[in-house]
Amino acid sequence: MRHLTRFADLGADGVERLIGRALSFKSGCIPDALRGRILILLFLAPSLRTRVSFQVAMARAGGSTIVLEAGGGMWPLETRVGVVMDQDRIEHIEEALGTLSRYGDALAVRVFAALESDALDLADPFLNRIRAGAGIPVISMESAAEHPCQGLADAMTIREHHPDSRQLPVLLRWVPHVKPLPKAVPNSFLLTAAALGCRITVSAPLGFELPASVIGAARTLAAARGGGVTESADPDCGLEGQQVLYIKSWGPSGDPGKPPPSGWHPDWRIGSDWLERTPAQALLLHCLPLRRNVEIEEAALRNPRCRIFDQAENRIYVQQAALEWLWESGT
Amino acid sequence: MRHLTRFADLGADGVERLIGRALSFKSGCIPDALRGRILILLFLAPSLRTRVSFQVAMARAGGSTIVLEAGGGMWPLETRVGVVMDQDRIEHIEEALGTLSRYGDALAVRVFAALESDALDLADPFLNRIRAGAGIPVISMESAAEHPCQGLADAMTIREHHPDSRQLPVLLRWVPHVKPLPKAVPNSFLLTAAALGCRITVSAPLGFELPASVIGAARTLAAARGGGVTESADPDCGLEGQQVLYIKSWGPSGDPGKPPPSGWHPDWRIGSDWLERTPAQALLLHCLPLRRNVEIEEAALRNPRCRIFDQAENRIYVQQAALEWLWESGT
Amino acid sequence: MRHLTRFADLGADGVERLIGRALSFKSGCIPDALRGRILILLFLAPSLRTRVSFQVAMARAGGSTIVLEAGGGMWPLETRVGVVMDQDRIEHIEEALGTLSRYGDALAVRVFAALESDALDLADPFLNRIRAGAGIPVISMESAAEHPCQGLADAMTIREHHPDSRQLPVLLRWVPHVKPLPKAVPNSFLLTAAALGCRITVSAPLGFELPASVIGAARTLAAARGGGVTESADPDCGLEGQQVLYIKSWGPSGDPGKPPPSGWHPDWRIGSDWLERTPAQALLLHCLPLRRNVEIEEAALRNPRCRIFDQAENRIYVQQAALEWLWESGT
Numbered sequence: 001m002r003h004l005t006r007f008a009d010l011g012a013d014g015v016e017r018l019i020g021r022a023l024s025f026k027s028g029c030i031p032d033a034l035r036g037r038i039l040i041l042l043f044l045a046p047s048l049r050t051r052v053s054f055q056v057a058m059a060r061a062g063g064s065t066i067v068l069e070a071g072g073g074m075w076p077l078e079t080r081v082g083v084v085m086d087q088d089r090i091e092h093i094e095e096a097l098g099t100l101s102r103y104g105d106a107l108a109v110r111v112f113a114a115l116e117s118d119a120l121d122l123a124d125p126f127l128n129r130i131r132a133g134a135g136i137p138v139i140s141m142e143s144a145a146e147h148p149c150q151g152l153a154d155a156m157t158i159r160e161h162h163p164d165s166r167q168l169p170v171l172l173r174w175v176p177h178v179k180p181l182p183k184a185v186p187n188s189f190l191l192t193a194a195a196l197g198c199r200i201t202v203s204a205p206l207g208f209e210l211p212a213s214v215i216g217a218a219r220t221l222a223a224a225r226g227g228g229v230t231e232s233a234d235p236d237c238g239l240e241g242q243q244v245l246y247i248k249s250w251g252p253s254g255d256p257g258k259p260p261p262s263g264w265h266p267d268w269r270i271g272s273d274w275l276e277r278t279p280a281q282a283l284l285l286h287c288l289p290l291r292r293n294v295e296i297e298e299a300a301l302r303n304p305r306c307r308i309f310d311q312a313e314n315r316i317y318v319q320q321a322a323l324e325w326l327w328e329s330g331t
Numbered sequence: 332m333r334h335l336t337r338f339a340d341l342g343a344d345g346v347e348r349l350i351g352r353a354l355s356f357k358s359g360c361i362p363d364a365l366r367g368r369i370l371i372l373l374f375l376a377p378s379l380r381t382r383v384s385f386q387v388a389m390a391r392a393g394g395s396t397i398v399l400e401a402g403g404g405m406w407p408l409e410t411r412v413g414v415v416m417d418q419d420r421i422e423h424i425e426e427a428l429g430t431l432s433r434y435g436d437a438l439a440v441r442v443f444a445a446l447e448s449d450a451l452d453l454a455d456p457f458l459n460r461i462r463a464g465a466g467i468p469v470i471s472m473e474s475a476a477e478h479p480c481q482g483l484a485d486a487m488t489i490r491e492h493h494p495d496s497r498q499l500p501v502l503l504r505w506v507p508h509v510k511p512l513p514k515a516v517p518n519s520f521l522l523t524a525a526a527l528g529c530r531i532t533v534s535a536p537l538g539f540e541l542p543a544s545v546i547g548a549a550r551t552l553a554a555a556r557g558g559g560v561t562e563s564a565d566p567d568c569g570l571e572g573q574q575v576l577y578i579k580s581w582g583p584s585g586d587p588g589k590p591p592p593s594g595w596h597p598d599w600r601i602g603s604d605w606l607e608r609t610p611a612q613a614l615l616l617h618c619l620p621l622r623r624n625v626e627i628e629e630a631a632l633r634n635p636r637c638r639i640f641d642q643a644e645n646r647i648y649v650q651q652a653a654l655e656w657l658w659e660s661g662t
Numbered sequence: 663m664r665h666l667t668r669f670a671d672l673g674a675d676g677v678e679r680l681i682g683r684a685l686s687f688k689s690g691c692i693p694d695a696l697r698g699r700i701l702i703l704l705f706l707a708p709s710l711r712t713r714v715s716f717q718v719a720m721a722r723a724g725g726s727t728i729v730l731e732a733g734g735g736m737w738p739l740e741t742r743v744g745v746v747m748d749q750d751r752i753e754h755i756e757e758a759l760g761t762l763s764r765y766g767d768a769l770a771v772r773v774f775a776a777l778e779s780d781a782l783d784l785a786d787p788f789l790n791r792i793r794a795g796a797g798i799p800v801i802s803m804e805s806a807a808e809h810p811c812q813g814l815a816d817a818m819t820i821r822e823h824h825p826d827s828r829q830l831p832v833l834l835r836w837v838p839h840v841k842p843l844p845k846a847v848p849n850s851f852l853l854t855a856a857a858l859g860c861r862i863t864v865s866a867p868l869g870f871e872l873p874a875s876v877i878g879a880a881r882t883l884a885a886a887r888g889g890g891v892t893e894s895a896d897p898d899c900g901l902e903g904q905q906v907l908y909i910k911s912w913g914p915s916g917d918p919g920k921p922p923p924s925g926w927h928p929d930w931r932i933g934s935d936w937l938e939r940t941p942a943q944a945l946l947l948h949c950l951p952l953r954r955n956v957e958i959e960e961a962a963l964r965n966p967r968c969r970i971f972d973q974a975e976n977r978i979y980v981q982q983a984a985l986e987w988l989w990e991s992g993t
Contacts, residue, residue: 038721040714048427052371052397052434059369059395064721066714084955086840091951095963095970096710099950102975103714178417288430289422293415301426308426313433379758383702383728383765390700390726509748619761620753624746632757639757644764 002329003131004148004322005124005140007188012195012221018325019156022317033324034061040104041141043069044126045112049288050141050149053315054108061320066104079126094133101135106326110141113182118211118254121145121182137326139319142184150287150311151188152318155196157311158244161283166197166226171242173235174204175295176264180251185287187214189246190229194218197225198244203237205265209253235268239277246285249295272299275306283307333660334462335479335653336455336471338519343526343552349656350487353648364655365392371435372472374400375457376443380619381472381480384646385439392651397435410457425464432466437657441472444513449542449585452476452513468657470650473515481618481642482519483649486527488642489575492614497528497557502573504566505535506626507595511582516618518545520577521560525549528556529575534568536596540584566599570608577616580626603630606637614638664991665793666810666984667786667802669850674857674883680987681818684979695986696723702766703803705731706788707774711950712803712811715977716770723982728766741788756795763797768988772803775844780873780916783807783844799988801981804846812949812973813850814980817858819973820906823945828859828888833904835897836866837957838926842913847949849876851908852891856880859887860906865899867927871915897930901939908947911957934961937968945969 003009010018025031039058041051055065070076077096078089085092100107109130113121121144131138140148162168170193172186186202190210193200200222202210209215209231219229232238239245247270274296275284284306292298300306334340341349356362370389372382386396401407408427409420416423431438440461444452452475462469471479493499501524503517517533521541524531531553533541540546540562550560563569570576578601605627606615615637623629631637665671672680687693701720703713717727732738739758740751747754762769771792775783783806793800802810824830832855834848848864852872855862862884864872871877871893881891894900901907909932936958937946946968954960962968 036722038718048399048422049430052399052431055395055397056369056434059397060367064717066717066721068710068714078954082955082960085953086956090953091710092954092960095950095952098971099711099974100714102971103718103978288426290426291416291421292409292423293413294417298413298423309429309433312430316434379730379753380761383730383762386726386728387700387765390728391698619757621757622747622752623740623754624744625748629744629754640760640764643761647765 001137002326003138004326005127005131005138005143006146007148007151007191010148012225015152015155015192015195018152018318018321019159021321021324022152022156022314023159025317025320026314031061031320031324033327034058034063034320037063037105037327038103039063039065039106039108039323040100041065041067041108042100043067043110045110047110047141049312049315050110053312054141054319057316057319057323060316079129093129097130097133098135104136106137106139106323107134108139108141111143113144113184115180115182115251118183122211122213139322139326144182145184145187147184147188149315149319149322150185151192152322153311153314154189154246154285154287155192156314156318157285157307158193158196158283160310161281162243168196168198168244169238169242170198170200170244170246171238172200172202172246172248174208174268175247175249175270176266176268177249177291177294181249183210183250186210186248186250189248190214190218191221194221194227194229195225197222197227199227201230201232201237203232203234205268206233207252208250210250240279242278242282244283244285245278247296248287269294270296270300272297275300275303281305285311288312332468333657334469335657336458336462336469336474337477338479338482338522341479343555346483346486346523346526349483349649349652350490352652352655353483353487353645354490356648356651357645362392362651362655364658365389365394365651368394368436368658369434370394370396370437370439370654371431372396372398372439373431374398374441376441378441378472380643380646381441384643385472385650388647388650388654391647410460424460428461428464429466435467437468437470437654438465439470439472440474442474444475444515446511446513446582449514453542453544470653470657475513476515477519478515479519480646480650480653481516482523483653484642484645485520485577485616485618486523487645487649488616488638489524489527489614491641492612493574499527499529499575500569500573501529501531501575501577502569503531503533503577503579505539505599506578506580506601507597507599508580508622508625512580514541514581517541517579517581520579521545521549522552525553525558525560526556528553528558530558532561532563532568534563534565536599537564538583539581571610573609573613575614575616576609578627579618600625601627601631603628606631606634612636616642619643663799664988665800666988667789667793667800667805668808669810669813669853672810674887677814677817677854677857680814680980680983681821683983683986684814684818684976685821687979687982688976693723693982693986695989696720696725696982699725699767699989700765701725701727701768701770701985702762703727703729703770704762705729705772707772709772709803711974711977712772715974716803716981719978719981719985722978741791755791759792759795760797766798768799768801768985769796770801770803771805773805775806775846777842777844777913780845784873784875801984801988806844807846807849809846809850811977811981811984812847813854814984815973815976816851816908816947816949817854818976818980819947819969820855820858820945822972823943824905830858830860830906831900831904832860832862832906832908833900834862834864834908834910836870836930837909837911837932838928838930839911839953839956843911845872845912848872848910848912851910852876852880853883856884856889856891857887859884859889861889863892863894863899865894865896867930868895869914870912902941904940904944906945906947907940909958910949931956932958932962934959937962937965943967947973950974
């Protein structure tokens with residue numbers, strides 16, 4: 001039985017294959033494997049794009065979705081092992097998973113980072129618990145460690161503009177925010193862009209480095225396809241040569257819930273003239289949601305090179321490809 | 332690209348055409364234009380009839396709906412232009428609209444009146460913002476200014492009983508309530524009934540007049556088809572000659588959030604014997620929800636001439652007709 | 663017009679017939695009567711299994727569901743007759759029912775027990791109000807008195823292991839909980855197992871007897887098929903001879919909201935070795951949700967004879983059979 005909760009479930013070849021399928025779906029093909037299937041969406045954290053794009057992915061291909069929200073018509077779930085359930089939680093996640101596994105053809109789950117430590121978030125204990133306990137394929141709608149469907153949509157958006165993305169100069173640029181955000185999206189973008197063979201620069205203030213294990217894995221992936229990964233603490237790092245500008249905020253290193261040592265770096269906000277300093281075809285990407293005039297001045301969003309809605313749309317097609325991949329394995 | 336958020340989008344000819352289509356759908360035809368389509372319902376205010384009737388309209392014709400509620404699994408949206416988003420709103424409506432426009436074939440929106448002034452509500456700033464920002468057809472599920480699908484359902488209900496509604500005597504009668512309500516429904520009823528050429532009397536206490544611009548537009552519409560619009564402050568106004576009795580509460584004129592100058596006029600409540608003073612075939616209509624024994628004594632609701640559930644049912648068919656009209660234009 | 667809100671709607675023959683249909687659906691047949699139908703799910707109490715299993719039942723057979731939750735995007739409903747609706751409830755249930763009856767092909771309702779008295783809960787005033795006021799078939803998703811779809815799923819699970827269930831020794835065993843629970847599930851299990859002709863022992867502490875009228879009805883049903891119903895206050899009652907062990911908590915007799923005279927009987931909790939004292943093929947059943955280590959030690963749940971997920975899965979098929987039965991009557 002296949003799951004898709006992390007990059008390693010696909011590997012570089014899997015990413016290429018799914019992007020290929022996703023492109024064919026965008027051009028009008030309909031995946032047959034989704035017809036008549038039931039996908040259960042379990043949200044333990046809120047959502048807009050993810051919720052709608054999964055429903056659209058299924059509906060357009062003749063499948064159904066059932067949306068469940070913790071706290072919204074469903075009771076909160078107990079997750080501890082061996083606990084005496086004499087408090088307010090009335091169902092254990094093991095029984096919930098056992099039940100849902102009889103009802104759906106796959107389970108899509110969103111669970112957010114604890115933001116206590118990078119190590120804990122990378123271990124992804126809650127999602128891995130679900131993955132182990134479910135009797136049906138599990139697909140991540142973002143977890144503490146990764147957001148693989150976002151990574152696929154981002155990679156597909158790059159691929160639409162660069163059929164050969166090997167050695168493509170890509171900047172993953174930290175931006176300020178009002179609170180520490182999880183690292184799932186930058187982790188997934190980094191791994192997926194590395195799998196495309198891009199030459200990636202990760203630019204973030206000191207103290208905001210991405211986890212060393214993710215950087216290391218991305219380096220290995222990129223190197224195998226002629227790319228590479230460089231880290232920098234220069235906010236303008238190599239801007240004049242970049243073809244893809246991926247902006248995203250995330251929390252400080254190590255212990256991401258703590259206030260950063262040197263404040264929130266409002267000077268790292270991206271000005272509206274930023275795109276003018278990049279090559280004429282360079283793309284501006286962001287996974288959304290986005291804090292206008294905190295992360296980036298809103299005028300930059302109106303630049304036609306800003307392809308944030310392409311990224312959002314591509315979620316539909318990569319998720320169709322991912323579900324096809326989950327279900328073609330015979331479950 | 333077509334939108335349907337106000338009477339002017341259809342005009343009198345459009346109303347006639349949609350009622351004709353709606354009647355054919357009620358008699359068993361299925362609109363082909365809805366098959367395989369995805370309609371996104373965005374609720375910024377609660378709903379029962381609207382939510383269900385749109386889902387039924389789509390489901391019966393082979394389409395899908397995706398329901399989104401502000402605050403229900405989705406984060407609250409920022410709507411101000413140029414704001415520095417450093418507070419609690421984590422997504423701007425422009426990005427939300429840009430995203431949803433890639434996901435759905437049309438966007439249905441419910442947003443309620445601010446009730447600060449008639450002028451502000453008639454300007455309908457929030458809905459018009461959505462209409463301008465969406466890249467897909469927008470259909471109103473009630474806004475500050477109008478409720479066009481309710482108006483269409485009401486007109487269809489009249490038409491079912493009166494194939495020729497020109498000069499039909501219609502009373503739009505204010506009733507008391509426990510709080511000031513928006514004027515969207517009476518505005519839409521008045522405009523739509525005027526488009527049918529009815530001879531409408533609007534009866535409300537002094538200080539509860541409908542906006543002069545809406546009265547004026549309705550007068551022009553009605554006159555073109557042999558009807559007219561008269562205002563009255565007499566609670567029993569012409570009761571013995573009316574064929575349609577549309578009862579509805581709304582807030583005071585001008586500044587509808589303020590307590591009215593002369594109280595809530597509980598004496599305007601409609602007694603259970605009211606229908607006995609009207610012609611034998613006169614219909615009693617109300618858009619629902621309804622405050623029993625505040626607006627009207629509940630015994631009157633059991634009179635077979637009370638057609639409130641026909642109005643509710645007709646929402647299905649007029650909405651199918653409206654969606655067909657939106658989508659037949661080639662979007 | 664048919665409804666299914668209580669055992670008496672089906673009777674013993676109806677139970678047998680629906681289980682037969684449900685077994686054929688589990689083996690791959692698809693009920694034709696659900697295609698293109700719209701089922702409205704109205705939740706006045708939260709749910710996991712019921713919500714998902716009804717959606718799955720419809721989706722797999724080509725039907726649609728519309729989910730409504732009191733308080734979730736819908737306003738709270740007034741239920742009192744003759745009330746002056748000048749408080750916070752903005753719609754009366756009669757108008758809500760009249761409306762929904764125009765929109766759906768059937769109405770599924772969940773409403774919980776008041777827990778004020780067994781007599782009141784057995785009278786099921788709220789569900790019977792809905793049943794009387796709806797113009798379409800009503801199916802219970804659990805009410806104050808009964809949970810007929812759970813009873814059918816439980817009976818189907820027994821039938822899967824025992825093609826002839828007449829005189830089958832079945833233990834319905836009370837277990838402790840942190841609060842008094844409704845008796846709908848044990849009532850329905852008892853009636854349905856009795857209809858299968860089982861020889862049922864109901865084992866509960868003194869003061870936790872099930873309602874005499876339900877016991878009496880079950881005795882009559884069981885006797886007609888060679889079975890019987892015995893009551894006991896011995897926690898180990900006849901364990902060595904039982905083939906089905908149905909565990910469930912419920913509140914005290916008579917006035918179920920009151921604390922029980924002799925505490926919550928934590929000693930009635932079922933230990934992990936309990937199954938070892940039963941015949942080798944005896945099944946462990948529970949309707950879920952379940953309080954681990956309060957009702958039963960969690961190790962027992964991992965025993966392959968624990969068939970709680972079969973019960974949950976069978977909800978799909980018995981509900982398909984129930985809906986087919988509702989709709990085949992010509993509504």
